Amino acid sequence: MMRWSLLVRGVGILLLAIQFVRPERTNPPFDPAAELHASVEVSAPVSALLRTSCYDCHSNETRWPWYAHVAPSSWFVARHVDEGRRHLNFSTWGEYPASKADHKLEEIVEYVENEEMPLTSYLPLHPEAKLSADDRLVIMDWARWVRERMELGDLDEDR
Numbered sequence: 001m002m003r004w005s006l007l008v009r010g011v012g013i014l015l016l017a018i019q020f021v022r023p024e025r026t027n028p029p030f031d032p033a034a035e036l037h038a039s040v041e042v043s044a045p046v047s048a049l050l051r052t053s054c055y056d057c058h059s060n061e062t063r064w065p066w067y068a069h070v071a072p073s074s075w076f077v078a079r080h081v082d083e084g085r086r087h088l089n090f091s092t093w094g095e096y097p098a099s100k101a102d103h104k105l106e107e108i109v110e111y112v113e114n115e116e117m118p119l120t121s122y123l124p125l126h127p128e129a130k131l132s133a134d135d136r137l138v139i140m141d142w143a144r145w146v147r148e149r150m151e152l153g154d155l156d157e158d159r
Contacts (some may be wrong), residue, residue, distance in 0.1 A: 025068055025078055030060045034094035039101075040149075046142045050090065051116050053129040058083030060091035065125065080119075102150055106144040112143075114138050 015079055032038060037047065056062050057080060068077040096104065111117040113136065118129045131139070 003018055022099070025062075025081075027062055027063050028060045028091075030091040034092050036090040036093040038095040042148050043142065045138055048066075049135055049139055051110045051129065053131055053135075054131075055090060057081050057118075057122070058088045058090055058128070060085070060089065066126070098150060105150075108143045109140045112139050 003150075021055075036042060036050070042050070051061075062081055064077075067073045088107070094103065098149065108117075113135070118126070118131070123130050
């Protein structure tokens with residue numbers, strides 16, 4: 001019985017100690033003129049879907065939930081957001097060259113169509129982010145439409 005007590009105390013001390021290893025959880029400042037909505041036309045329905053299902057990991061406007069402040073989940077969340085922003089950041093969309101923006105739009109279609117985004121690990125604590133079949137179509141149609149406009153030269157390609 002004494003060993004279990006020591007084990008529980010040890011685990012408790014360890015859990016307390018790791019709380020002092022705090023990852024950076026920031027929302028870096030960004031130029032609103034470089035944000036997605038300033039660079040391409042985004043309808044209200046698409047905007048709402050992107051903000052609800054994508055922006056926490058793919059923008060500088062992350063809403064940090066309570067569990068992003070408790071180790072070890074804070075480490076996972078911070079790493080996940082950093083990786084998401086590196087891969088695609090709607091807050092810096094206007095800084096992408098046209099070829100990169102086109103590729104990102106292509107990836108949006110691919111990931112949404114294959115139900116790879118939002119990640120299944122994100123959905124249990126964020127059920128509002130789950131995309132229905134209709135939601136996926138709205139996002140995919142928008143991304144294809146923007147790509148077509150880019151090909152036709154209807155959007156500024158000197159970004």
